[in-house]
Amino acid sequence: MQQPYQPGEAANGSPRILVVDDDPTVAEVVAGYLGRAGYTVDRADDGPTALTRAAAHRPDLVVLDLMLPxxxxxEVCRRMRGRGPVPVIMLTARGDEDDRILGLEVGADDYVTKPFSPRELVLRVESVLRRTGPAPAGGPLGAAGLTxxxxxxxxxxxxxxxALTLREFDxxxxFLRHQGRAYGxxxxxxxxxxxxxxxxSTVTVHVRRLRGKVEDDPAxxxxxxxxxxxxxxxxxGGGRP
Structure with missing residues (x-):
């Protein structure tokens, strides 16, 4: 059984971010901005190194390039997910929507298309970490056999x-807190x-994935x-609109 994800901290008390990119310029810029924002940053330039670093020092979030040698x-995202949930923001140099959808399908929480603003990436990191922080007050929720x-x-x-990803859980x-109400x-x-x-499309993909896990007939x-x-x-109640 997968253990619930619990965000941790580096030795200096700051969240630990693992940046995985084979382009040293991109990795240096991203690491620099995240470091100035107060995060502890580890770096890797290929998949096997990323998995080794993540096993040695569990990151609070991974910034992961799609195109790695x-x-x-x-595949890196799949293997990390196999060890337990961890927030992932995927970087892609392509504008192809299929690549973005694939990233979301394997459990990435967000993606950013290159070229991107490092400041925007820092905001995305802050947003994802904020959503994976301590749970809001309140007891268990339940309906239709789901708890x-x-x-x-x-x-x-x-x-x-x-087995839900962080976003699927949220x-x-x-939905359980706001039953019967339509949301765009x-x-x-x-x-x-x-x-x-x-x-x-981020929302669309996550709804489809969630349906695959909670519906008797996702189709x-x-x-x-x-x-x-x-x-x-x-x-x-499962009634039709």
Whole structure:
């Protein structure tokens, strides 16, 4: 059973960020901005080194380039996820939407397309870490055989634990807190991701992944329903709109 992710700190008390990029200029700029923002930064220029560094010093967040020599960022992300959940922001030099979707499908929390603003990347890092911090006050949530314990970061379906990524957990928690109300993708991005900007396909992909884990038939979702022209609504009774 995967243990709930608990953000940690480096020896100096600051969150530890692992930057993985084979371009030394990009890695140096990113590490410099993150260091000036108060983070402890580790660096790796290939996948195997990244996995070794992550095993030696568990990062609080990984900034991960998609195009790495030998082992690409998607495989690195999969292997890191296999060891336990950790927030990932993926960097890609491509504008191809399929690459961005693939990154989200393997569990990345966000992506940034090169060339990017280092200041924007720092804001994204701050946002992701803020959302993976201490759980808000409140007891367990439940409906339709689903239960979520925010304090333990644990979710179950009919008593069986669900293997949710950090964002999937937050999204399910939000739906359970706001049953029966329709939310647009912009609303979900703001309320669940904490962003006022970003690609809305991020929300679409995470809803699809969450449906695959909580619906009896993901192809015909009855709990997380699409409200055409609006967004999504959680219906604990499973009735059709």
């Amino acid at each position: 030998g082992m690409d960022g998607l 979520v314990d925010p304090a333990a970061r644990r979710a179950t379906k009919n008593g069986t634990e669900l 999204l399910l928690s939000f 993708r912009e609303d979900l991005m703001r309320e669940v991701w904490g962003w006022d900007f970003g690609d809305l 015909r979702p009855r709990l997380i329903q699409t409200v055409w022209g609006v967004g999504y609504r959680f219906e604990p």
